Amino acid sequence: MxxxxxxxxxxxxxxxxxxxxxxxxxxxxxxxxxxxxxxxxxxxxxxxxxxxxxxxxxxxxxxxxxxxxxxxxxxxxxxxxxxxxxxxxxxxxxxxxxxxxxxxxxxxxTCMRTGAAGGIGAKYLARPESENLLIVGTGHQAPFQIMATLMTMENIKRVYICHPKSAEKAQSFTAKIKDKLLTKFVSKYTGDEYECYASRCDVEFIAVENIEDAVRQADIIITATPSRAPMIQKEWVKPGTHITCIGADMEGKQEIDERLFATGRVFVDDVGQAVRVGETEVPIKKGVITEADIEAEIGNVILGRATGRKTAEEITIFDSTGIAxxxxxxxxxxxxxxxxxxxxxxxxx
Amino acid sequence: MxxxxxxxxxxxxxxxxxxxxxxxxxxxxxxxxxxxxxxxxxxxxxxxxxxxxxxxxxxxxxxxxxxxxxxxxxxxxxxxxxxxxxxxxxxxxxxxxxxxxxxxxxxxxTCMRTGAAGGIGAKYLARPESENLLIVGTGHQAPFQIMATLMTMENIKRVYICHPKSAEKAQSFTAKIKDKLLTKFVSKYTGDEYECYASRCDVEFIAVENIEDAVRQADIIITATPSRAPMIQKEWVKPGTHITCIGADMEGKQEIDERLFATGRVFVDDVGQAVRVGETEVPIKKGVITEADIEAEIGNVILGRATGRKTAEEITIFDSTGIAxxxxxxxxxxxxxxxxxxxxxxxxx
CATH class of the missing domain: 3.30.1780.10 (ornithine cyclodeaminase, domain 1)
Structure with a gap:
């Protein structure tokens, strides 16, 4: 025994x-x-x-x-x-x-490690001076993504919150999110840590009515939805944006315009899984990119064996599929x- | 929760x-x-x-x-x-x-379901009048095999116990086995069930010095060893014997002469697993039989969809590999x- x-x-x-x-x-x-x-x-x-x-x-x-x-x-x-x-x-x-x-x-x-992945994607691939975070999806995962990104990105000033189909849901989520972050996450800490993470939540939370407008403002975009069709068009994304795709975890799921993969630099958590079931699946199946166009696994960026963001103008994408x-x-x-x-x-x- | x-x-x-x-x-x-x-x-x-x-x-x-x-x-x-x-x-x-x-x-x-498998092999494939049981192997599994077979075969009178390498180990096992069966297994029951299973243990337990002599006596043989070479030769096995092979659960393990598969009728718990890692592996690899020569899975015998023993003279073999x-x-x-x-x-x- x-x-x-x-x-x-x-x-x-x-x-x-x-x-x-x-x-x-x-x-x-x-x-x-x-x-x-x-x-x-x-x-x-x-x-x-x-x-x-x-x-x-x-x-x-x-x-x-x-x-x-x-x-x-x-x-x-x-x-x-x-x-x-x-x-x-x-x-x-x-x-x-x-x-x-x-x-x-x-x-x-699962919720915590998935949120952490979003924060890590931003930490290693977004511009450090990023001020505008856009979260697409107001489900159970959204607060985890917001908290992790506020923790890793110290210059965020505005968090735009978008429900792909319901402005009302975005509003009701937005009304409660700050309290939720403080209660659910920040309350774990004491002293300086508490002060630090509480102040990170002192940002403007803005419910989005028009996703296109919000995308055009965003420095960092995180998508966490069960979408099966692109919600974000390539033309809306400004130079220098970082996008983390959380939602796609099985064949056929897709959150962003596959053409973004042709212009953006693509990072993944696991090449095999990203290609098979991640956001990277559709762009590869449609011939927009090949597996060889994937820049690196995020682990190699963290280890310094691959270069993350190279310029302030490039678009970076992190396909986070979730690994055991x-x-x-x-x-x-x-x-x-x-x-x-x-x-x-x-x-x- | x-x-x-x-x-x-x-x-x-x-x-x-x-x-x-x-x-x-x-x-x-x-x-x-x-x-x-x-x-x-x-x-x-x-x-x-x-x-x-x-x-x-x-x-x-x-x-x-x-x-x-x-x-x-x-x-x-x-x-x-x-x-x-x-x-x-x-x-x-x-x-x-x-x-x-x-x-x-x-x-x-694992011990109990493996023991049960031995009892079931005898129940469906041995001659009902079988009196002599030979157990080869005195490890942790042996008492489970003996008890299960005494439960399913009511005419057993003698249990021969053989350690493939040490007559001494066979003796010390034999000296303790009846008490062990009563304490470990029979004590679970009360009333008529207790009487029934206790009387089943009223058999002669005989330590074997020469495996050949014991095989020549046996109506039922159960092998439960980690052997990698045949311990029982085809010539020693008398007509009508049933053999259950428990030990082989990975490539290269073998307990009985592969030529027994040519004369005996072969039953398994799972065809795929038996062929890959069971006692059936070596006879197939050596070309003694092919997969098609396996009579049936034991489940089909229990269901009455396949015939178990057909005559009192044939040798039957049950390859029990253990399934999830x-x-x-x-x-x-x-x-x-x-x-x-x-x-x-x-x-x-």
């Missing part, structure tokens, strides 16, 4: 703070690009076509002495049953002994923190 | 009894042969060549409304660290909602029993 820690969603929310997750995800990207991470083959199974599926993403992070998996179920009919459609579970094991270390609720881990090692390293971070704090439930397995 | 049951090894030992596991594994075999089970692709990763690896076996059992996985780590150097070399964990989820139901220690589950749905259905059985008995630890995930 082994002591084995079970971490529920509440505890993942208690333990994780965005600044730490940004650090952890940067490490995960570096490990990946430094061949310090192995992704095992993805297992995917559809229970009911288009209505219920599951996948198992697994891998090994030798630098962190862990391996493990994230199992995600998506059951479209769950809402009628009062259950969440998406349920994720992360299991972490010791790669020196094979002993299971813990099992964690995966929802909040982000989850695994974030989960490992939680297990360590939980051990220190004595939270979670320890059971004998 | 979901209520989620954690079942440690002690609780799996408390909850499982061999007669029930035999039933469960029969069901698992039937589901498989009835296309009521889907096995997902196996994931295998070697951390250190020949010294540390892990695999993830997963699948869906629609008839039981569950899906899930078993992750098994094997770390050869663990003994030096005072840890078990083999650690297994089973995770079960609801295939109607995708919600995780529980996580279970996998060691005892045996674990998954046994784990599901434990979760249901644990729910009724109120055992295991319920945590919110």
């Amino acid at each position: 082994f002591p084995f820690r079970v971490i529920n969603q509440e505890t993942t929310e208690e333990v994780l703070d965005m600044a730490s997750v940004i650090e952890v995800v940067e490490q995960a990207y570096q490990m990946k690009s430094d061949q310090q991470a192995t992704l095992f083959p993805l297992i995917f199974h559809e229970f009911v076509e288009g209505r219920a599926d599951m996948d198992i993403k697994s891998g090994h992070l030798p630098a962190a002495d862990v391996f493990g998996l994230k199992l995600v179920s998506w059951f479209g009919d769950n809402a009628e049953k009062g259950l969440p459609q998406l349920v994720g579970t992360v299991m972490v094991l010791d790669s020196q002994t094979g002993v299971p270390l813990g099992i964690l609720s995966g929802e909040h881990i 090692i982000q989850d695994l390293l974030t989960a490992t971070h939680i297990l360590k923190a939980a051990d220190k704090r004595g939270v979670g439930t320890i059971v004998d397995l | 979901f209520p989620f049951r954690v079942i440690n090894q002690e609780t799996t030992e408390e909850v499982l009894d061999m007669a029930s596991v035999i039933e469960v594994v029969e069901q698992a075999y039937q589901m498989k042969s009835d296309q009521q089970a889907t096995l997902f692709p196996l994931i295998f990763h070697e951390f250190v060549e020949g010294r540390a690896d892990m695999d993830i076996k997963s699948g869906h059992l629609p008839a039981a409304d569950v899906f899930g996985l078993k992750l098994v780590s094997w770390f050869g150097d663990n003994a030096e660290k005072g840890l078990p070399q083999l650690v297994g964990t089973v995770m079960v989820l609801d295939s109607q909602t995708g919600v995780p139901l529980g996580i279970l220690s996998g060691e005892h589950i 749905i045996q674990d998954l259905l046994t784990a599901t059985h434990i979760l249901k029993a644990a729910d009724k008995r109120g055992v295991g630890t319920i945590v919110d995930l």
Whole structure:
């Protein structure tokens, strides 16, 4: 029997703070690009076509002495049953002994590491002086993207918030976002850190009625929607803009004009996954670019082995598809923190 | 958050009894042969060549409304660290909602379902009047094989016990086996069931010095060793013998003379796995038989769609490689029993 820690969603929310997750995800990207991470083959199974599926993403992070998996179920009919459609579970094991270390609720881990990815994309690819951030999508992920980007980009003055179909939803989201950021994220910190991140939230939050106008103003654009057709046209994007695409995670999803890939410099988290299921899928399928036109994986930019932004005029794109090692390293971070704090439930397995 | 049951090894030992596991594994075999089970692709990763690896076996059992996985780590150097070399964990989820139901220690589950497989092989393929059982191998698995076979074969009078290399080990195992069976397995039952299974243990246990002599006596032979060379020669096996091979679970393992496959009728738990990593691998690679010579999967025999033993003279072989749905259905059985008995630890995930 082994002591084995079970971490529920509440505890993942208690333990994780965005600044730490940004650090952890940067490490995960570096490990990946430094061949310090192995992704095992993805297992995917559809229970009911288009209505219920599951996948198992697994891998090994030798630098962190862990391996493990994230199992995600998506059951479209769950809402009628009062259950969440998406349920994720992360299991972490010791790669020196094979002993299971813990099992964690995966929802909040996924939200945090996805938000962190947006912040990291801006940190390494946007112009440092960027003032105008545009968030397209007002779903569950939007606050995570906003907070992470406010943390990594110190000169943001305005956050434009756009719902692709409903100005009303954008308004109601905008009315609440500052409070939400302070309560959900900034309240984790004390002292100077608290002051710093609270002041980062002292920006103007502006609900967008016309997406084109907002795009024309934006220095940084983050799209986090389930869109299957481009919402942002190439002609609207001003020189020097950085765009991070979060939404596309399966074939056929698309958020921005594929022609942007011809003029922009393209970065990804994982080439294979970006080409297969990311925002990069459509531009490649339509022949706008080839895989060879991808500049680099973001991990190589962080490691200084690839150059991120070269000029103040170029458009940069970060296709963030989400990779298992982000989850695994974030989960490992939680297990360590939980051990220190004595939270979670320890059971004998 | 979901209520989620954690079942440690002690609780799996408390909850499982061999007669029930035999039933469960029969069901698992039937589901498989009835296309009521889907096995997902196996994931295998070697951390250190020949010294540390892990695999993830997963699948869906629609008839039981569950899906899930078993992750098994094997770390050869663990003994030096005072840890078990083999650690297994089973995770079960609801295939109607995708919600995780529980996580279970996998060691005892694996031992029990493997023992049950041996009992089932004899039940469907040995001559009912079989009196002499020979067990080759005195490792951790041997008592499970003996108990399951005593349960399914009511006419056994003698159990010959053979260690392929050490007569001494066979003797010391034999001296303790009856007590072990009564304590470990029979003590689970009360009343008539107790009387029945206790009387089944009233047989002669005989340590074998010469394997050839014992094989020549045996009506049923079960091999459960890590052997990589045949221990049993074709010429020693008398007509009408049934042989179940448990040990071979990876390429290169072999317990019995491959020429037995030419004369015997061959049954397997899973054709693909038997051919790739089971006892059937070597005879096929050496051209003794082809895949088409495999009579049937055992599930089809249980379902009555294939004929098991046809005559009292033929030699039958059951190649039991061990499949994920045996674990998954046994784990599901434990979760249901644990729910009724109120055992295991319920945590919110």
